[in-house]
Amino acid sequence: MTRLLALLRVKLCARWQQTFRWKVAIPNSKHEFRISKKIQIFQIQKSFPCLGFLNFWVSNLFRISIFGFRIFQLPMPLFFRLGQVRYSAVFVFLLLILASMEGTLLAMPPVQRMTLSNQMVLLTSEEHSLPFVTLQLLIDAGSRRDATGEEGTAKLTAQGLLLGTAKHGEKAINEELDFMGASLNSSSGRDYATLTLRVLKKDLDKGFDLFLEVLTQPTFPQEEVKREIQKTLAAIQAAEDQPDVVAEKAFQENLFLSGPYRHPVEGTKKSLPSMTRDTLERFYKKYYHPNHSILGAGGDITPEEVRTRLVPRLEKWRKGKISATPAPVRNVFAKGPKTVKIDRMLAQASIILGHAGVSRDNPDYYALTVMNYILGGGGFSSRLMEEVRNKRGLAYSVYSFFDPGKLPGSFQVGLQTKNVSAGEAISIVREEMKRIQKEPVSKKEIEGARKYLIGSFPMRMDTQGKLVNFLLQVEYYGLGLDYPEKYSRLIQSVSREDVLRVARKYLQPENCILIVVANQKMADIE
Numbered sequence: 061m062t063r064l065l066a067l068l069r070v071k072l073c074a075r076w077q078q079t080f081r082w083k084v085a086i087p088n089s090k091h092e093f094r095i096s097k098k099i100q101i102f103q104i105q106k107s108f109p110c111l112g113f114l115n116f117w118v119s120n121l122f123r124i125s126i127f128g129f130r131i132f133q134l135p136m137p138l139f140f141r142l143g144q145v146r147y148s149a150v151f152v153f154l155l156l157i158l159a160s161m162e163g164t165l166l167a168m169p170p171v172q173r174m175t176l177s178n179q180m181v182l183l184t185s186e187e188h189s190l191p192f193v194t195l196q197l198l199i200d201a202g203s204r205r206d207a208t209g210e211e212g213t214a215k216l217t218a219q220g221l222l223l224g225t226a227k228h229g230e231k232a233i234n235e236e237l238d239f240m241g242a243s244l245n246s247s248s249g250r251d252y253a254t255l256t257l258r259v260l261k262k263d264l265d266k267g268f269d270l271f272l273e274v275l276t277q278p279t280f281p282q283e284e285v286k287r288e289i290q291k292t293l294a295a296i297q298a299a300e301d302q303p304d305v306v307a308e309k310a311f312q313e314n315l316f317l318s319g320p321y322r323h324p325v326e327g328t329k330k331s332l333p334s335m336t337r338d339t340l341e342r343f344y345k346k347y348y349h350p351n352h353s354i355l356g357a358g359g360d361i362t363p364e365e366v367r368t369r370l371v372p373r374l375e376k377w378r379k380g381k382i383s384a385t386p387a388p389v390r391n392v393f394a395k396g397p398k399t400v401k402i403d404r405m406l407a408q409a410s411i412i413l414g415h416a417g418v419s420r421d422n423p424d425y426y427a428l429t430v431m432n433y434i435l436g437g438g439g440f441s442s443r444l445m446e447e448v449r450n451k452r453g454l455a456y457s458v459y460s461f462f463d464p465g466k467l468p469g470s471f472q473v474g475l476q477t478k479n480v481s482a483g484e485a486i487s488i489v490r491e492e493m494k495r496i497q498k499e500p501v502s503k504k505e506i507e508g509a510r511k512y513l514i515g516s517f518p519m520r521m522d523t524q525g526k527l528v529n530f531l532l533q534v535e536y537y538g539l540g541l542d543y544p545e546k547y548s549r550l551i552q553s554v555s556r557e558d559v560l561r562v563a564r565k566y567l568q569p570e571n572c573i574l575i576v577v578a579n580q581k582m583a584d585i586e
Contacts, residue, residue, distance in 0.1 A: 171531060171541050172363045176371060178379040179351035183531045184366045185358045187524065193264050193359040194524045195257045195271060198532040201347035202251040204320030204467070210339060212327015216288060217340045217348075218248040221255060223284040225277040230284060233274065242267050244274065250321055251466045252536060258525065261360045268370060276377055278344065280337040289332050296329055303410035303577045304476070310400055311412045311575045315470055319391030349380030354535050356528040391416075391467055396571035401580050409482040409578030413489065414472035415568045420464040420537045426550045427558040428462055428566060433509040434501050434559065435492065436460025436473055441508060443492050448475065454485045466537075471566070479582035486574065486585070493569035500556040514548045 172184045203214040222244065223230050237244055242259040244267075255275055259267035299305040309324065316322035323331075355374070357366050393416040418428065429437075436444035436459050448458045455477045463469035473493075477485045521527040521544075534543050576585050 169527070173535075173541060174371075176350070177375050178377055180374060180377070181354045181535060182366070182371070182374070183354065183356045183535060184361070184363045185356075185527060185531060186360070186362050187358065187527075188360050190524070191261045191360050192524060193257075193259055193261055193267075193357065193361045194528045195259075195268065196356045196525075196528045196532060197255045197275065198354045198356075198536055199253045199255070199348055200251070200352045200536075201253045201343070202249050203323070203325040204250055204465075205343070205347055206320070206323065206327075209331060210335065210343075211323040211331040212292065212325075213335065213339055213343045214253060215248040215325050215327065216285070216292070216335065217280075217343045218246040218253040218255070219288055220280045220285060220337075220340050220344075221246050221274045221278045223288070224279050224281045225273050226279060227273060227277070228270075229281075233270065236266075236270055240267055244271065246274075249325060250469075254529075254532075256525070264361070265369065268373065272373060272377070275348075280340045280344070282337045285335070285337045285340060289335060292326055293329060293332055296324075296326065296332075303404060303406055304474075306402060306404075307410045307412045307474075307575045307577045310402060310577075311414065311470070311472065311573060314398060314400055314575070315394055315414070315416070315573050317392040317394050319467070321391050321465070321467060321469060345380075349382065350374070350377045351379045352382060354532050356532045358528040358531070359524045389467075391469075393468075394573060396568065396573050398572075399574045399576070399585065401583075401585060402575070402577040403580040404577055406479070406577070406579055408476050409479050409576055409583050410474075410476050411482060411486060411574070411576050411578075412472055412474050413486065413572040413574040414470050415572050417462045417469045417471040418464050418566065419466065419468045422464065422468075424562050424566070425464065427554045427562045429513060430506065430509045430551065430554040431496065431501075431559045431562050432460055432462055433513060434505050435496055435563075438509060438512065441512075443496070444473065444475075444489060447488050447492055448477075448485055452484075452488070454478075454481045454488070458485075458489070479579045480584075482576060482578055482583040483585055486576075490569045490572070493563075493567050496563045497560070497567055497569075500560050503556070506554070506556050506559065510551055510554070513551050517544070517547055 169185045169187050174182050174184075176182060201214055201217070203211070206213050222233060225233070228236070233244070240259060240263040242257065242263060244255075244257050246255045247253065255271070257267055257271045299309075312322065312324070327335075357370065396415060418425065422428070434443060436442045439445060439459075440450075442460075444458045444460060448454050449456065455475045458473070458475035460471070460473040462471050473489050475485060475489070521530050531541075533539075534541065540546075574585075576583060578585075
């Protein structure tokens, strides 16, 4: 009965999708919340970032919940009567209660960790509000494992898992998924690849069989592999007409002199044409092993069900021998200053400037997170946005970020502006990087950064899929399963002195790699 009601709720929500949309404002306040049935959450337009994890359901019941735990529910007819009379009072009461939690984090659903006999790490988090199960496997087989001259192999191998197995072709796999109403996707990034299944609880056994089949019995059929290579080459060619992509690619090529992060994840026009199914099969046999993997299971499944229904089948996947030859262990960065001009007949310039960054395990990661939020990562509350957009109107958007991985990545500032104002915008960015190195940030700035970073943290786990992916990253980067509890302390402990220290240590305003894709005659960059 519970499952039937849950399915009914999903269908009713879909039926109301295009018609139900409200806006709720707190009287005598500038804080406004838009309730959209289409996405089923509060979209917070102004403040209270801590409310981002608040789920809103409309179907046969009106319900507000946090992480799936119900805090308020009324039958729909009664809710509408309340809405006609005093819905504002009800909402204000609830919102004020939740706002008082700002700066704190609610506990994540319990997680159980086990290591299987084949050395696979298995993480389980149960949450039974919907009759779905999400399984995601993380394999330590990202593009940093690509061999020289075979750039793009990791991504093609991940895609190739779904192109056919010893039992099913690509078409048959898709038909099975459609029949179950399930999804099965693969992807690859710099550090790792993933395989993700989302399936109804009633179809878990059948879906999991297909998941294991594509994982352990891929055939990488040559014709399908050729087709994927051609699609990738076409996408690379099309991206050359996108100034922001051109700038990003040029930045990576000029920043990384050598190392596993230098080449694009998708490969290059030079490396892809020579690839065959044998290239993919070789990479698969080298890296796709249970002792190279972490599996996350979340949703409508208990740890006991995982042990009885999934573990026996997972342990049939035999442990492999990890190659003794490691991938390149470090990136070699170029030292600026260096300016690269790419001439295109464009109305506005696409600009990236930056330098070497940090790895995810850097002890200053949290101080850098706060510092970057104040500099350019905080949207409209950042210094770069205030100076470049709000005061001078030079760009619609300007941002900065660190891009850490298993290995040190980059630090970047990006913006688009009119060709004639490119030089002025670049100068302002450099000046703001220098300013945050010269004097401590204000108390208001650091308090705002802490409040946002802590308050928005639960949004990383506000859906079943995001929660499972979050758990995998916590395990992969060795953050510890108590990470959600200690995150707020780590951010709260960052002081103004810490921000000043890391700005001086890691920012290099005078030694940036600068990429300008623009009409160079009009931009006139020195």
